[in-house]
Amino acid sequence: MARFHPLKVTDVRRETRDAVVVTLAPGDEDRALFDFTQGQYLTFRRIFGGEELRRSYSICSGRDDGVLRVGIKRVEGGAFSTWANEALAPGDVLEAMPPTGRFHAPVDPGAARHYLAFAAGSGITPVLSIIRTVLVREPKSRFTLVYANRQISSIMFREELEDLKNQHLGRLSVIHILKHEAQEIDLFTGRIDAAKVEALLSGWIDASTVDTAFICGPEPMMLDIAASLRAHGLSDAQIRFELFATGQPGHTRPRPAASVPVAPGTGILATVTLDGTTRSVAMSGKGQTILEAALAAEMDAPYSCRAGVCSTCRCKVLQGEAEMRVNHALEDYEVRAGYVLSCQAVPLGDRVVVTYDE
Ligand code: FES
Numbered sequence: 001m002a003r004f005h006p007l008k009v010t011d012v013r014r015e016t017r018d019a020v021v022v023t024l025a026p027g028d029e030d031r032a033l034f035d036f037t038q039g040q041y042l043t044f045r046r047i048f049g050g051e052e053l054r055r056s057y058s059i060c061s062g063r064d065d066g067v068l069r070v071g072i073k074r075v076e077g078g079a080f081s082t083w084a085n086e087a088l089a090p091g092d093v094l095e096a097m098p099p100t101g102r103f104h105a106p107v108d109p110g111a112a113r114h115y116l117a118f119a120a121g122s123g124i125t126p127v128l129s130i131i132r133t134v135l136v137r138e139p140k141s142r143f144t145l146v147y148a149n150r151q152i153s154s155i156m157f158r159e160e161l162e163d164l165k166n167q168h169l170g171r172l173s174v175i176h177i178l179k180h181e182a183q184e185i186d187l188f189t190g191r192i193d194a195a196k197v198e199a200l201l202s203g204w205i206d207a208s209t210v211d212t213a214f215i216c217g218p219e220p221m222m223l224d225i226a227a228s229l230r231a232h233g234l235s236d237a238q239i240r241f242e243l244f245a246t247g248q249p250g251h252t253r254p255r256p257a258a259s260v261p262v263a264p265g266t267g268i269l270a271t272v273t274l275d276g277t278t279r280s281v282a283m284s285g286k287g288q289t290i291l292e293a294a295l296a297a298e299m300d301a302p303y304s305c306r307a308g309v310c311s312t313c314r315c316k317v318l319q320g321e322a323e324m325r326v327n328h329a330l331e332d333y334e335v336r337a338g339y340v341l342s343c344q345a346v347p348l349g350d351r352v353v354v355t356y357d358e
Contacts, residue, residue, distance in 0.1 A: 003097050003300060003302055004045055004095040004096060004097055005026060005027070005030045005033060005034075005095065005096060005097075005098070006026075006027060006030075006093045006094070006095060007024040007025065007026055007034070007042075007068070007093065007094050007095070007096050008024065008025045008026075008027075008091070008092075008093055009022060009023070009024060009088060009089065009090050009091065009092040009093070009094060010023045010024065010025050010090055011023035011090055012088050012089060012090060015071065015156050015157065016073075016153065016154055016155070016156055017153065017154075018073055018074040018085065018154070019071060019072065019073040019074065019085070019122065019156050020071075020072050020084060020085050020088070021060065021069055021070070021071050021072075022069065022070050022071075022072060022084065022088060022094075023067055023068070023069045024042075024068045024069070024070070024094065024096070025068070026068070033098040034068055034096075034098060034099060035099075036059050036063070036068065036099035037063070037099070037101075037104055038059075038062060038063055038104050038107075038126075038129040038130045038132070038133035038134070039058070039059075039101060039102075039103035039104035039126040039127075039129055039130045039214075039242070040058070040059055040099040040100060040101040040103070040104070040126070040129075041056045041057060041058040041059060041070075041099065041100065041101045041126065041310070042056065042057060042059065042068075042070055042096040042097065042098075042099055043055070043056045043096060043097040043100070043304040043310070043312055044056075044057065044080070044094050044095060044096045045095050045096075046080060046083070046094070046095070048079045048080070048083070049079075053079055053080050054303065054304045054305075055078075055080040055081070055304070056304045056305060056310050056312070057070040057071065057072050057125070058070060058071065058101075058125035058126035058129065058242075059099060059125070059126065059129050060124075060125045060126070060128045060129050060157070061129060061132065062128075062129055062131075062132025062133040062135075062136060063129075063132075063133045063136075063137070064132075064133065064136045064137070065132060070125070071122060071124075071125040071128075071156060071157075072084040072085065073121065073122035073156070097302065097304075097312070100310075100311070100312060101126070101242070101310075101311075102311075103126050103130075103214065103216070103240055103241070103242040104130055104240070105212045105214075105240065107133065107134060107137045107138055108138065109137060109138060109139070110140075111138050111140065111141055112138075112140035112141055113138065113141040113142075113211040113212065114141070114142055114143075114144070114209045114210050114211055115130075115131075115134060115141065115142070115143045115144070115210070115211065115212050115213070115214065116143075116144045116145075116146075116205060116207075116210045116212075116213040116214070117130070117131070117143065117144070117145045117146070117213065117214040117215070117216070118145075118146045118147075118148075118192070118197075118213070118214070118215045118216070118217065118221075118222075118225050119145065119146075119147050119148070119214075119215075119216045119217060120147075120148040120149075120192065120216070120217030120218060120221055120244075121148070121149060121150075121154070121156075121217065121244075122156060122244065123216035123217040123242070123244050124147060124156050124157055124216070125156070125216075126216055126242055127145065127214055127216055128157050128160070128161075130214060131143050131145065131164065131172065132164070135164060135167075135168045135171060135172065141171070142170070142171040142172070142173075143171065143172045143173075144172075144173050144174075144175070144205055144210075145161070145172070145173070145174045145175070146175045146177060146192070146200060146205075147161075147174060147175070147176055147177065148176075148177040148178075148179070148191070148192045148217070148221075149176065149177070149178055149179070150178070150179045150180050151178055151179070151180045151181045152176075152178065152181060155176065161174050175188065175200070175204065176188060177189070177190070177191075177192055177196070179191050187199055187200070187203075187204075192217075192221050192224070192225070193221075193224055194224040194227065194228060197224055197225050197228040197229075198228050198231075201228055201229070201232050207229060207232035207233060207234060208232075208233060210229075210234060210238070211238065212238050212239075212240065213225075213229050213234060213238060213239050213240070214240050214242070215239065215240070215241050215242070216241070216242040216243075216244065217244060218243075218244060219243055219328070222241055222243065226239050226241070243309050243328045243329075267282050267283060267284065267285055267350070268282070268283040268285055268347050268349075268350045268351070268352070269281070269282055269283070269350065269351050269352075270282075270283050270290055270293050270294070270347065270351075270352050270353075270354065271319075271351075271352070271353040271354070272290070272293075272294050272297075272299060272301070272315075272354055272355075272356070273354070273355035273356065273357055274294070274299050274300070274301060274355075274356045274357065275300075275356075275357065276357065279297060279299060281293045281294060281296075281297040281299070283347065284296075287346055288346070289342060289343055289344060289345055289346055290315065290322060290340070290342040290345045290346075290347070290352065290354055291303055291306070291313050291342040291343040291345075292343075294342065301313065301315075301342065301356060302356065303342075303343055305343075306343045307326070307328075307343070308324065308325070308326035308327055308328050308329060308341050308343065308344040309328045309329055310329060311329035311330060311341060313341055313342040313343045314329075314330065314334075314339055314340070314341060314342070314356075315339070315340060315342045315345075315354045315355060315356045316337070316338050316339050316340075316354060316355050316356075316358045317338045317339075317340055317345075317352060317353070317354050318338070318353045318354060318355060319351065319352065319353035320347060320348070320349050320351050320352035320353060321347065321348040321349060321352070322340050322345035322346060322347050322348060322352055322354070323345065323346055323348055324340055324341055324344040324345050325344045325346070326341075326344050327341055327344065329341060340354075342354070342356075
């Protein structure tokens with residue numbers, strides 16, 4: 001099964017000094033595959049210096065915009081994002097996996113909801129997709145966005161948000177929090193921390209009216225905001241997270257690990273089902289993850305961040321046990337059902353049976 005599909009770059013728009021918005025067009029045969037849900041992301045791959053790099057970027061267009069668009073912010077030392085910001089041009093072709101991700105809430109055209117979102121920096125990208133979709137598909141709902149940036153010049157989609165406010169009068173309100181720029185209201189200057197969120201929820205946003213809250217940004221900020229929202233009465237089910245992995249390694253190619261021939265009775269044996277094919281893979285032990293073992297055996301197992309964030313590598317443990325080092329992506333119910341992030345999962349016994357197909 002082809003995991004990656006060609007997407008033609010039809011437009012590259014500079015959004016800020018450090019960010020571009022890239023419009024992509026799948027071929028006719030792949031159009032249905034790239035029919036996305038608001039808040040999802042695409043995983044791209046490209047060879048840099050002989051090594052394959054995979055990076056995920058969130059879709060920023062709404063479902064009714066008729067285009068597939070991602071925002072790519074340059075991160076310091078990031079090969080992919082630097083290349084995209086400096087060299088990517090219309091006519092280029094990128095390879096991407098179909099959209100994935102569960103950072104959204106089901107849309108109900110008859111609902112009159114109040115959504116609240118907190119986004120930091122490029123964390124706005126999936127939130128913008130959600131806002132654009134909800135404003136069109138839930139005409140009686142409204143949205144409050146708290147958007148944190150360093151300064152005005154680094155705000156992505158600033159004009160687009162203003163346009164949306166004007167197009168949907170009274171249904172979108174945006175509070176900009178700027179770290180390095182003074183604003184008329186002191187509360188809106190500085191970084192988003194527990195005290196600031198508390199002040200926002202006490203004086204500016206009535207949490208009792210909020211149906212669903214979305215948070216997208218770095219982990220400490222997300223934890224502070226979620227704790228405040230819970231203290232103001234929101235349940236876990238009302239709070240959706242999307243963690244932006246800042247600690248992704250520069251190169252995501254699997255660590256050198258030779259394919260180990262299966263030798264019954266020695267080491268750990270993983271039985272891996274992928275795309276309907278089952279293989280037995282001898283693991284090297286020493287903390288090798290299921291994903292590393294599958295890739296070392298030249299199975300085309302899916303992955304992107306390799307940091308326990310994106311869930312692209314999700315598989316289900318059918319027999320045996322595996323422990324995840326980190327899990328920023330799976331919900332409790334998925335873990336209870338036996339799912340693990342294979343990039344983080346290390347078998348606990350000497351035999352584990354997993355499938356990527358369920
Ligand atoms: Fe992203 Fe495993 S590859 S969570």
